[in-house]
Amino acid sequence: xxxxxxxxxxxxxxxxxxVNRLFDSFFGRREAGQASSLRRWVPAMDLAETEDQLVLRxxxxxxxxxxxxxxxxxxxxTISGERKAEHEKKGEGFHRIERSFGRFSRSLGLPRGxxxxxxxxxxxxxxxxxxxxxxxxxxxxRIEIATEAVxxxxxxxxxxxxxxxxxxxxxx
Numbered sequence: 001x002x003x004x005x006x007x008x009x010x011x012x013x014x015x016x017x018x019v020n021r022l023f024d025s026f027f028g029r030r031e032a033g034q035a036s037s038l039r040r041w042v043p044a045m046d047l048a049e050t051e052d053q054l055v056l057r058x059x060x061x062x063x064x065x066x067x068x069x070x071x072x073x074x075x076x077x078t079i080s081g082e083r084k085a086e087h088e089k090k091g092e093g094f095h096r097i098e099r100s101f102g103r104f105s106r107s108l109g110l111p112r113g114x115x116x117x118x119x120x121x122x123x124x125x126x127x128x129x130x131x132x133x134x135x136x137x138x139x140x141x142r143i144e145i146a147t148e149a150v151x152x153x154x155x156x157x158x159x160x161x162x163x164x165x166x167x168x169x170x171x172x
Contacts, residue, residue: 003047005108041083041100047108054132056108061126062099068128072116079128080105111135 045058058079060068068081085101113135121130 003108005045005106007042009042041102041104043079043104043106045079045106045108049134052134054110054114054134056128056130056132058106058128058130059126060123060128063126065123068123070119070121070128070130072110072114072119075110075112075114076107077110077119077130077132078105078107079130 043058043060045056048055048057056077056079060081060083063081063083067083068079071078071080080103082103083101110132111134114132115135119130119132121128123129
């Protein structure tokens with residue numbers, strides 16, 4: 001089952017970008033610094049479920065291992081970090097900046113029982129992979145109701161042990 005986190009800010013940013021491009025095409029281009037300051041960077045994440053693990057993959061291109069922090073607290077996994085800007089100062093010519101930079105933080109609620117000490121992470125080719133063992137299913141424990149012991153006096157059978165029939169002799 002894929003879990004997709006809805007981020008209303010991303011939809012608003014996308015709509016704002018579309019409207020800005022529409023106005024730019026009619027009234028001329030705005031300064032590159034203005035466009036990049038309005039954009040907020042939120043890395044894309046996928047969450048997959050295997051037979052025994054939850055696997056989260058996040059696209060973090062251009063980042064280094066040391067730029068990323070992973071924390072599990074109160075059944076919430078938080079991935080945060082900062083992608084630094086690589087702007088070049090140019091005196092002449094056309095300069096366009098479309099990639100977003102800056103700090104980000106993504107949080108994901110985990111099922112109860114995930115052991116934070118068993119969470120592992122790897123980072124290769126700009127893709128962060130976090131693996132968490134699925135918690136064991138909590139099974140109901142059946143509790144037997146104890147019955148009170150009925151005392152049997154010598155020579156008398158209790159109603160609980162009485163079958164209403166007499167023992168049969170093997171010789172008969």
